[in-house]
Amino acid sequence: MSRxxxxxxxRRQIGHLVSHSNIKTKREFKPNLVDxxxxxxxxxRAFRLRITAAALRTVDHNGGLDAFxxxxxxxxxxxRAAVIRRDLKKKLAExxxx
Numbered sequence: 360m361s362r363x364x365x366x367x368x369x370r371r372q373i374g375h376l377v378s379h380s381n382i383k384t385k386r387e388f389k390p391n392l393v394d395x396x397x398x399x400x401x402x403x404r405a406f407r408l409r410i411t412a413a414a415l416r417t418v419d420h421n422g423g424l425d426a427f428x429x430x431x432x433x434x435x436x437x438x439r440a441a442v443i444r445r446d447l448k449k450k451l452a453e454x455x456x457x
Contacts, residue, residue: 362389364411365437397424401450
C-alpha cells in the first residue's frame with residue numbers, strides 16, 4: 360500500500376532533521392493517511408479510500424464525495440478515484456439526458 364492520498368495525490372516528502380549544532384540528516388515527512396468509507400449519492404454506493412485527514416476535511420467542505428470529484432483534476436486522482444469520477448460523470452449525464 361503506497362503512502363499516497365487517493366484523492367489529492369499527496370505523497371511523502373523528504374527533508375532534513377536539523378540538530379542544535381546545525382547538522383542535517385535526511386528524514387521523511389509522512390502524510391496523515393486514514394482509511395475511510397465515503398458514500399456517493401449519485402452512484403448509490405460507498406467506496407473505501409485511503410486519504411489524508413486534510414482531504415477528508417476538504418471533501419466535507421465541498422459537500423461530499425460527488426462534489427469533490429467533480430471539481431478535482433483527473434491527473435491528481437488515483438486510478439481508482441479516476442474511475443469513480445468517470446462513472447459519476449456518466450451517471451449524471453444519463454440523468455440529465457433522461
